Amino acid sequence: MVPRKRPQPPFSSFGWSLSGALLIALSLPPLGMYPLAWVGLVPLLARWAQRRPSVDYVRELYALLLTTSCCVGFWLLFNPDASRAAFGGVSLFVVPIPLVAAFAVAGVVRDRLGLVAGLVSLAVNVLAAEFVTLAVGMSVPWLVLGYTQADAVDFIQMADVGGVLLLSLWVLLLNVTAFLALPRPGASGDLATSRGASMAVFTALVAVPVAYGGVRTAQADVPAGYTTVGIVQPGVSPRDWDGQEAAVKVDHLAGLSDELLAGGPPRASAGGSTAPAAPPNTSGIRLLVWPQTSLPFMGTDQGEAQLYDRLQRWAEARGVTLLAGALVAAEGVERGHRSPDADEIANAAVLIRPGKPALRYDQMRGVPFADREAAAGTDRVLFDADGTEIATAVGFESMFGDHVRRFTEAGADIIVVLSRNDLWGRSAGLYQHLQFTRMRAIESRRAVVISTVNGISALIHPSGEIEETAGWMDQDTRALQVPTFRGETFYVRHGDWLGRWALGLALVFNLGAIAVSVYAPELVRSRRLAPGPARRRPSVA
Structure with a gap:
């Protein structure tokens, strides 16, 4: 008797991942379909959760994010100076690298400590990568996730607290909760309950920025x-x-x-x-x-x-x-x-x-x-x-x-x-x-x-x-x-505080997670087992 192939979670194929990369591109100006960014990363997350860290996966992820980069920044090729246009095209190949590194390192953590630890690592890694991109003098910041919400005036008023990086964190949290709300093959009752909680959190994440924006604009300062x-x-x-x-x-x-x-x-x-x-x-x-x-x-x-x-x-x-x-x-x-x-x-x-x-x-x-x-x-x-x-x-x-x-x-x-x-x-x-x-x-x-x-x-x-x-x-x-x-907003006083914290947490969390898995594997062995129904041994006729 041949064992049945284990069913894969939805949206985990390469084709869905490519669709997700295109959704992120469509959410950015000039099209500005910003709600697409709330779920655009879900196919990439589903694919990331299934693939083991490898050179092949890094190449695949780079190709996906390169698609987004080219869709967003293709206009750099329109410069009338041929040499500048050529170098602008080359820069599009560099733009995805920080995000690829963030996903790759988080994949190692996920493989060693489990899905939840991997998602935490991914969130801090992406914010740290964007912070470095904005801080380095030679950078092309067009793929900062927070910029996908540039047209969403009702949702981006909270930028006066944490800048565009806070919006990036918000987009990440929406995608993570949407990913956790996906049905999984063989899900138990506990997993079904967690899916319901994830959908509730997603709804709250959409509502909170609107409420903050309404309060903030209603309390707008009188011009000096x-x-x-x-x-x-x-x-x-x-x-x-x-x-x-x-x-x-x-x-x-x-x-x-x-x-x-x-x-x-x-x-x-x-x-x-x-x-x-x-x-x-x-x-x-x-x-x-x-x-x-x-x-x-x-x-x-x-x-x-x-x-x-x-x-x-x-x-x-x-x-x-x-x-x-x-x-x-x-x-x-x-x-x-x-x-x-x-x-x-x-x-x-x-x-x-x-x-x-x-x-x-x-x-x-x-x-x-x-x-x-x-x-x-x-x-x-x-x-x-x-x-x-x-x-x-x-x-x-x-x-x-x-x-x-x-x-x-x-x-x-x-x-x-x-x-x-x-x-x-x-x-x-x-x-x-x-x-x-x-x-x-x-x-x-x-x-x-x-x-x-x-x-x-x-x-x-x-x-x-x-x-x-x-x-x-x-x-x-x-x-x-x-x-x-x-007057000064919180962001004016403290700048990219979220990026600085994310960079520090990324270094500590990633190194700590890898060290624990190497030197104390008994503490994390149970978490490395993939969730799913118990496999039955094939009977011998």
Whole structure:
């Protein structure tokens, strides 16, 4: 008599695992089907629970998560620079590695100590891997699980407690409880009861963030005041924008700004040799924002000083402070006797203040092959505009919550993001950056102003509500009443505390579990037996 093959749990096949990887991709912007992430990991968990740790399983898991990575970040291949597009494609192969390592190590723990210990290890490992991804300078954080909830405004208000990593933990817990609620072959009455408890916990996990969000938004702080901010989106194609001469680019931006300030056609020049009388500033705007790379690199200190001096006179005549993205030579680069090399040019934000020296902040964090220039800054600089403290994020810096929240901890009242996502066309990256930046507003409870070259420029309220001011390829200007807030959230005070705890627990738990299984196997032998009905010996005829 041939023994019957033991039935496998549902959703444990490779095909289901591939479906789960695709569900995670669909939950991320721009599609933003965020509920799919609540169960998207279940097939991967079912497969992980059945496979013994092996090189073959690691390869399989890497292929699955690589599918998610490519579905989410394929737009990196659209860069018009062929070399950057190629390197961007290569980076997609690196993105899954931290999650693969988290699953692989948890698989070893599960194999030695049982399913529950393996699931605990998996949770802390994933959070630790994401924490390291966000903390390391050369990282591509598009597969952070918390970002799958970027569109779920009702569920992500708790980010002001633990940032995007708390949302990652929440997504993990939803998937684990959904996995434990699956029927299992030969399940006993006790297992059936635990399945019911798992479904109840899943329901509670969905309800708690909604309740917290309702209470938090109902208790929203009254703004300390309002700052009138003018956003200028030039709407120039990437090739024309990069190829424009300095005077032409600055004149174009100045003309659009004059039209916004005066409510009429532009009548002044900031970059040319003539300077007609400045139009009256009847808009009430005191802070004017130009997008990333608005001020070209002038080659020498003298050329840069002349440009900034001309802009200062222009701003003084209009009674406005100008915050503009600029290309600059990185700090410490010698410019006295030679022009900097291409790899020595950095992105920066420059504040032009009437009657005061210009201030400059150099981009500190960047995403490889997504940010156009190197991130070379070393110090965070707060800009003051008529008593309003401004934090500035350049490019994809707004992907990193702990970096941005340090500005708020230092006293920032609002956050301004200077960006240009037009290099990849109207791609998924445009919307991912916008939606992920929403997290920074909720984490710090600060309004976020996004200024771009070709879209999408927007105002993000502290509740996460996005108010688009200019769409893709629109040439538009807008005056915004931006609320300013004071005070600190738990996340602003403590940063990625959850990631730090997870990293420490991952090291202790994983090493401890393996050590116990090696040096005290009698303590864990019973837990290593797979659950299921007792096998009957085949009868001998």
